[in-house]
Amino acid sequence: MFVKEDGTTEIRDVSISQDNPTPLVPNSYVKATISIKRVRKGPNRIDEQAIPQKLHKKRTPLT
Known part of the structure; x- marks a missing residue:
């Protein structure tokens, strides 16, 4: 879930595509x-x- 600067939320799927992608850590902040x-x-x-x-x-x- 993304929390926008105005406080609204949005659920969106994310794919990471790079040469050497690193997975996101569960329950971390991005x-x-x-x-x-x-x-x-x-x-x-x-x-x-x-x-x-x-x-x-x-x-x-x-x-």
């Missing part, structure tokens, strides 16, 4: 630039402290 059709940049793993405080309440684990 930052990405997304458009209507695709993920344009990222996802890149970030620390929890890098998440703006106003968005912390929006985080919910996916099941």
Whole structure:
């Protein structure tokens, strides 16, 4: 699930296609630039402290 800067959420599938892709760590936080059709940049793993405080309440684990 992506939480946008305005606080809205969006569920989107992500495929990582690079020469040497590294898998995402389950339950980690990532930052990405997304458009209507695709993920344009990222996802890149970030620390929890890098998440703006106003968005912390929006985080919910996916099941």
